[in-house]
Amino acid sequence: MTTSLVAVDWGTTNCRAFRIGAGGQILEKRANAMGILAVKNANFSGALADLARDWIDTPAAPPVLMCGMIGSAQGWVEAPYVHLPAGLDELGAHLATAPDPRRAIHVVPGLRGMGAAGPDVMRGEETQIVGTGIADGVICLPGTHSKWAVIEGGRIVRFITFMTGEVFSILRRNSILGRLMVEAPHDPAAFARGLVRCQAAGGLLHQLFTVRTAGLLEGLSKEAAPSFLSGLLIGHEMAAVKEQLAPKSATVVGAGALAQNYAIAMNVAGIEAGFVPGEDASARGLYAVARAAGLVR
Amino acid sequence: MTTSLVAVDWGTTNCRAFRIGAGGQILEKRANAMGILAVKNANFSGALADLARDWIDTPAAPPVLMCGMIGSAQGWVEAPYVHLPAGLDELGAHLATAPDPRRAIHVVPGLRGMGAAGPDVMRGEETQIVGTGIADGVICLPGTHSKWAVIEGGRIVRFITFMTGEVFSILRRNSILGRLMVEAPHDPAAFARGLVRCQAAGGLLHQLFTVRTAGLLEGLSKEAAPSFLSGLLIGHEMAAVKEQLAPKSATVVGAGALAQNYAIAMNVAGIEAGFVPGEDASARGLYAVARAAGLVR
Numbered sequence: 001m002t003t004s005l006v007a008v009d010w011g012t013t014n015c016r017a018f019r020i021g022a023g024g025q026i027l028e029k030r031a032n033a034m035g036i037l038a039v040k041n042a043n044f045s046g047a048l049a050d051l052a053r054d055w056i057d058t059p060a061a062p063p064v065l066m067c068g069m070i071g072s073a074q075g076w077v078e079a080p081y082v083h084l085p086a087g088l089d090e091l092g093a094h095l096a097t098a099p100d101p102r103r104a105i106h107v108v109p110g111l112r113g114m115g116a117a118g119p120d121v122m123r124g125e126e127t128q129i130v131g132t133g134i135a136d137g138v139i140c141l142p143g144t145h146s147k148w149a150v151i152e153g154g155r156i157v158r159f160i161t162f163m164t165g166e167v168f169s170i171l172r173r174n175s176i177l178g179r180l181m182v183e184a185p186h187d188p189a190a191f192a193r194g195l196v197r198c199q200a201a202g203g204l205l206h207q208l209f210t211v212r213t214a215g216l217l218e219g220l221s222k223e224a225a226p227s228f229l230s231g232l233l234i235g236h237e238m239a240a241v242k243e244q245l246a247p248k249s250a251t252v253v254g255a256g257a258l259a260q261n262y263a264i265a266m267n268v269a270g271i272e273a274g275f276v277p278g279e280d281a282s283a284r285g286l287y288a289v290a291r292a293a294g295l296v297r
Numbered sequence: 298m299t300t301s302l303v304a305v306d307w308g309t310t311n312c313r314a315f316r317i318g319a320g321g322q323i324l325e326k327r328a329n330a331m332g333i334l335a336v337k338n339a340n341f342s343g344a345l346a347d348l349a350r351d352w353i354d355t356p357a358a359p360p361v362l363m364c365g366m367i368g369s370a371q372g373w374v375e376a377p378y379v380h381l382p383a384g385l386d387e388l389g390a391h392l393a394t395a396p397d398p399r400r401a402i403h404v405v406p407g408l409r410g411m412g413a414a415g416p417d418v419m420r421g422e423e424t425q426i427v428g429t430g431i432a433d434g435v436i437c438l439p440g441t442h443s444k445w446a447v448i449e450g451g452r453i454v455r456f457i458t459f460m461t462g463e464v465f466s467i468l469r470r471n472s473i474l475g476r477l478m479v480e481a482p483h484d485p486a487a488f489a490r491g492l493v494r495c496q497a498a499g500g501l502l503h504q505l506f507t508v509r510t511a512g513l514l515e516g517l518s519k520e521a522a523p524s525f526l527s528g529l530l531i532g533h534e535m536a537a538v539k540e541q542l543a544p545k546s547a548t549v550v551g552a553g554a555l556a557q558n559y560a561i562a563m564n565v566a567g568i569e570a571g572f573v574p575g576e577d578a579s580a581r582g583l584y585a586v587a588r589a590a591g592l593v594r
């Protein structure tokens with residue numbers, strides 16, 4: 001089938017490419033680990049060709065639209081940050097163009113807004129968000145840097161970032177708390193215990209130390225400690241979300257264990273959780289932005 | 298002069314030994330990097346002898362008293378955690394004895410209490426605290442794991458631990474925020490900016506992300522970013538201290554840049570800061586505990 005768009009979600013650690021048909025259906029997809037940090041000598045043109053030359057270098061020369069950290073200062077071209085509120089029209093109107101000698105390569109801009117404590121930015125998530133097709137509501141994208149976005153009339157009007165996933169990861173790998181942990185399957189009871197612990201006083205920097213004392217004095221096992229820590233951190237994120245956005249319900253983009261854990265934390269916080277699949281949200285978003293920009297009809 | 302006590306503060310990364318005279322004065326001191334993690338095959342007896350054999354193996358055979366992580370499960374002997382409230386008498390009454398074949402080696406117990414969110418423990422800091430000689434007031438020991446202790450009538454009645462220093466260190470070294478930083482002298486203005494930022498909403502996991510956006514969008518330099526992060530974290534600690542302990546004043550154990558920064562953060566939080574020297578506080582504390590235990594007269 002004819003390719004109407006080559007859509008590329010190019011992040012820090014991965015590159016995912018989609019060949020999209022005339023009606024927006026995903027015809028093929030490919031991915032590799034050539035995230036922008038892995039590309040040598042800024043040869044992004046070569047890295048893209050390695051992954052998708054046979055889709056792009058054809059007589060029809062379909063348009064190429066990318067999103068993610070490829071549009072950052074460390075990427076191929078620095079795409080702007082568009083101010084909120086922003087939806088498909090604003091994203092489509094501010095595409096950047098990568099300096100590729102042979103093809104027209106477009107890049108979706110990032111977004112900037114005011115978080116709860118200062119300026120906030122996203123790059124890549126805006127495309128996933130519009131890819132969900134949700135026109136009104138609160139969307140949660142869990143991950144290394146979790147994003148919560150408020151959508152009104154098809155436009156993102158506010159969002160807040162939390163470094164929850166990254167803080168978990170470095171505490172697990174690099175802190176004294178990690179020495180009290182071993183690899184083990186997720187422990188739902190310990191996760192719930194962390195959710196409860198985070199409702200106590202003393203702030204996060206104190207509560208983190210109780211991961212240690214729970215092991216010393218309260219019988220928390222080395223197997224259960226990572227789940228306890230995860231509950232503590234996700235619970236802190238949820239408390240801030242409640243305070244800032246007070247949503248009755250929110251849609252988690254994604255599936256699997258992390259999305260389930262977020263849903264449980266939301267439930268404990270009194271937020272009703274729904275789900276939309278995350279896997280191809282960026283491909284659907286790239287197609288929608290391409291239409292808004294007139295790259296495809 | 299005669300040795301009345303060999304006092305050893307033996308922590309995770311360092312070992313510091315003091316030869317103490319009949320009136321409690323420090324006659325000599327030595328230190329090396331043989332913290333308990335560096336001692337091979339649990340040969341603590343040999344490591345102690347390497348540092349202080351000529352003080353200990355004499356005809357007079359002075360008593361040896363140690364404090365710190367040497368009394369942990371990873372140390373030479375697991376000393377108990379004594380429950381609060383505790384002062385010199387309680388510490389002196391619960392000394393542990395290390396299994397040394399040739400000498401009597403005593404170890405000060407740790408303390409346990411209820412922090413703000415769960416059980417809390419200290420090991421080593423209790424000796425520094427009694428070494429300050431402060432009988433009533435709030436004491437702050439800044440560091441990897443900061444401790445705040447409330448002293449009444451010469452006994453520690455409450456304390457709270459914050460993982461502030463360790464969280465700073467792993468964010469600086471291991472997170473994406475560290476990539477936005479370079480080594481540079483402390484920047485007092487950026488530190489103050491962090492103290493102000495932490496008073497905003499959204500919680501710590503969100504505010505940490507603003508270290509990144511402050512660099513992208515608010516002109517925070519790579520040189521200033523570490524000081525901003527430090528202000529943010531110490532400010533969070535201070536907010537929890539205010540909420541939990543509401544002290545009008547507190548005494549910082551220590552000197553130098555970190556103690557100064559804590560004093561500034563306390564000032565911004567409306568807590569009057571005093572100082573006592575930290576360097577020999579553990580030696581003075583070990584001597585006081587030794588007297589309470591009857592090891593010296």
